Amino acid sequence: MSHPLLTLTTDFGPDGPYVAALKGIVLGLVPGTQIVDVTHRIAPQNILEGAFVLASIFDAFPPGTVHLGVIDPGVGTDRKLAALRVAGQWVLGPDNGLLGGVVRGRTVEGIWEIANPALRRATVSHTFHGRDILAPAAAHILGGGDPAAFGPPLPKVLCLANFEPRPTHDGYVAEIIFRDAFGNLVTNLHISQVQQIPPDAWSIEIAGHRIAGLVRTYADRPPGQVVALINSMGWIEIAVVNGDAGRQLAAGPGTTVWFHRSRTA
Amino acid sequence: MSHPLLTLTTDFGPDGPYVAALKGIVLGLVPGTQIVDVTHRIAPQNILEGAFVLASIFDAFPPGTVHLGVIDPGVGTDRKLAALRVAGQWVLGPDNGLLGGVVRGRTVEGIWEIANPALRRATVSHTFHGRDILAPAAAHILGGGDPAAFGPPLPKVLCLANFEPRPTHDGYVAEIIFRDAFGNLVTNLHISQVQQIPPDAWSIEIAGHRIAGLVRTYADRPPGQVVALINSMGWIEIAVVNGDAGRQLAAGPGTTVWFHRSRTA
Amino acid sequence: MSHPLLTLTTDFGPDGPYVAALKGIVLGLVPGTQIVDVTHRIAPQNILEGAFVLASIFDAFPPGTVHLGVIDPGVGTDRKLAALRVAGQWVLGPDNGLLGGVVRGRTVEGIWEIANPALRRATVSHTFHGRDILAPAAAHILGGGDPAAFGPPLPKVLCLANFEPRPTHDGYVAEIIFRDAFGNLVTNLHISQVQQIPPDAWSIEIAGHRIAGLVRTYADRPPGQVVALINSMGWIEIAVVNGDAGRQLAAGPGTTVWFHRSRTA
Numbered sequence A, B, C: 001m002s003h004p005l006l007t008l009t010t011d012f013g014p015d016g017p018y019v020a021a022l023k024g025i026v027l028g029l030v031p032g033t034q035i036v037d038v039t040h041r042i043a044p045q046n047i048l049e050g051a052f053v054l055a056s057i058f059d060a061f062p063p064g065t066v067h068l069g070v071i072d073p074g075v076g077t078d079r080k081l082a083a084l085r086v087a088g089q090w091v092l093g094p095d096n097g098l099l100g101g102v103v104r105g106r107t108v109e110g111i112w113e114i115a116n117p118a119l120r121r122a123t124v125s126h127t128f129h130g131r132d133i134l135a136p137a138a139a140h141i142l143g144g145g146d147p148a149a150f151g152p153p154l155p156k157v158l159c160l161a162n163f164e165p166r167p168t169h170d171g172y173v174a175e176i177i178f179r180d181a182f183g184n185l186v187t188n189l190h191i192s193q194v195q196q197i198p199p200d201a202w203s204i205e206i207a208g209h210r211i212a213g214l215v216r217t218y219a220d221r222p223p224g225q226v227v228a229l230i231n232s233m234g235w236i237e238i239a240v241v242n243g244d245a246g247r248q249l250a251a252g253p254g255t256t257v258w259f260h261r262s263r264t265a
Helices: A018-029 A047-060 A129-142 A245-249 B018-029 B047-060 B129-142 B245-249 C018-029 C047-060 C129-142 C245-249
Strands: A005-010 A034-039 A066-070 A081-086 A089-094 A108-113 A166-168 A171-179 A185-190 A202-206 A209-212 A226-230 A235-240 A256-261 B005-010 B034-039 B066-070 B081-086 B089-094 B108-113 B166-168 B171-179 B185-190 B202-206 B209-212 B226-230 B235-240 B256-261 C005-010 C034-039 C066-070 C081-086 C089-094 C108-113 C166-168 C171-179 C185-190 C202-206 C209-212 C226-230 C235-240 C256-261
Touching (some): A005 A018, A005 A047, A005 A129, A005 B018, A018 C005, A018 C034, A018 C047, A034 A047, A034 B018, A047 A066, A047 A089, A047 A171, A047 B018, A066 A129, A081 A129, A185 A245, A209 A226, A226 A245, A235 A245, B005 B018, B005 B047, B005 B129, B005 C018, B018 B034, B018 B129, B034 B047, B034 C018, B047 B066, B047 B089, B047 B171, B047 C018, B089 B129, B185 B245, B209 B226, B235 B245, C005 C047, C005 C129, C018 C034, C034 C047, C047 C066, C066 C129, C081 C129, C089 C129, C185 C245, C185 C256, C226 C245, C235 C245
Parallel strands (some): A005 A034, A005 A066, A066 A089, B005 B034, B005 B066, C005 C034, C005 C066, C066 C089
Antiparallel strands (some): A081 A089, A081 A108, A166 A171, A171 A185, A202 A256, A226 A235, B081 B089, B081 B108, B166 B171, B171 B185, B202 B209, B202 B256, B226 B235, C166 C171, C171 C185, C202 C209, C202 C256, C226 C235
16 A cells, blocks of 8 residues: 555543554554544543544545554453454454444444454553554554454454434434534434434424424524534534534533424424 | 645644544545644634634745635535635635735735535535535645636635734734733734834733833743743734743733834834 | 654644644655654643653654654753754754653763754744754754754753652652643653562552552552552553542642552562
């Protein structure tokens, strides 16, 4: 591959030496790898948020991209590490639910356990497998290596239950899984689950607030109004026009959102 | 171009999937593009701050650099997107004032409206034109494309009135437009507007505080003293030696600063 | 060098134009240089924290890497700038203690004062030598230039006294020098100073709290327990399992930590 491309999604925080150390290992093994920092501000150990972010960026990247996720509260235990080939791209990380987001609605082409000690750093720490095992594993793929060298194939990756909304008799019980820098509240309900229903037919409840229908874009309503729309990543999002929905509704990740199809629709 | 170079200035925040998605689109279209994140922490929808940052970094970059700014409160409305060629570099973004900063004191070589649907992603969202229209537009220039393909030329870009200080009978009424990580307060008054006057001749008022003259560097005064100086980007800056001017003066973006030429100078 | 690699460690903050301006200068001089942001969130003017971060990432990078550190409270005074060749890599920055961390336990291969006006930008500001002197100096090395062109060799770089713990009759008086995004508290005591002693023999005191022995990894103890361990960078770290040690112990950089070898060990 002439332009190896790696993305990183972690909860390391932006302040310390961890991210740079991981990058140094990759760049020593595959010089010239281009690295995109997706985020290092996943809330500490929030696997669900990491799975959401990976699923949200996936379609924007070209074939051959390697996505490395490190949100790893089980480091040092017997949780597995895995490499997943999906729709021509790669996702590597602990098999704790983090890899489960990109699987939804996409074609899994292979899953391997990352278990081969020969593809690790010579000395592996007890607390930083991102640098010592996952960075060399990413470099293995970035350098054109065979994934079968990692270890045995795995039948599936772990998917977190609350990554999917729960269907009800007239819609869904969904959940906020991400609050962005503007205060927009992104739910786990996806366009593929609502596109059969007319946008006006939805009635949405969040934090004691009722929203009638989905709008097309923020500018369709006056400033200050609470709206729901299909966002640019394909998720249903609750927003306040020119405002901060998280603050105005006192809501955030974990907040329940009810979607009802109205009787007249 | 053998080393395509792109900078990004946005209000997307550093936490979410938006920046990475935009980069993925560019890298899929022009593999190997080098991307410099200027900042993704422009205060939400603060066009003035974005215009200031773009103007401040411009001279440090080599010819051919493409600067993409996305602070776009009007996304989904009929605001225009534009590509500006200035002094051998490119600036792309919404024509809402964001592009107006780099124009000050530099040679505009061309402005085009970004309007050609063929240079967009196949599907354009209603809320993320940065990824769906501006990223492919930046890739078009990074890949050596003809700007005339974007659409009709535009006569000028929008410049925000408060990007320029207001002249008075004995100087200027200026405004803080940026507070940096050290608490230094950067005004919109530029070296080109003060260099005819001896540095000692200025008397400066901010937040009830009076400063006599401009110093050469922070170390010219003892710790704790409030000073004014021409900063490294060419702006007049209010600082506290080894301290935080923003906190000490309770001042920040929007604070008025009076510059008076003293009678005796 | 086919893949010039530069890392940046500064206190510029992530919000402003300073980091990008510095990068623009390097990329104009050595196009295609790959740049890794270690951190721009060193606490303003905290040289000790910068020295720690540089020392912590160093071993992860390949030979030929240039590390540029800019924490420079003395900018504009007569403090020296220096280029240090250590173990096949380069560290450039002000000689104020920032370069002293990587020297510990590694082979110094050369030190040069960065003094040659011909290797600077044409115009040098009084307040931003990172961009105007150090960025071109880094580019000089990245482009394969001779370090002797910088200026006279220097006999040594400055090392901060509190970068090293103080030996006592039964161990060390150490200090927290870094608090990471998880709240883990990293001390200045290094594995090389404790590895002769059985891990169980240590008794550790911090903020009125006593910890018995070093554990191997976080998962060795139940959630909520305060533990000490050798972290992935080789430093002794105080952590709370699945918690935030900084908050729980009300401790952070500067907090004293006593290490006692127990009598029975």
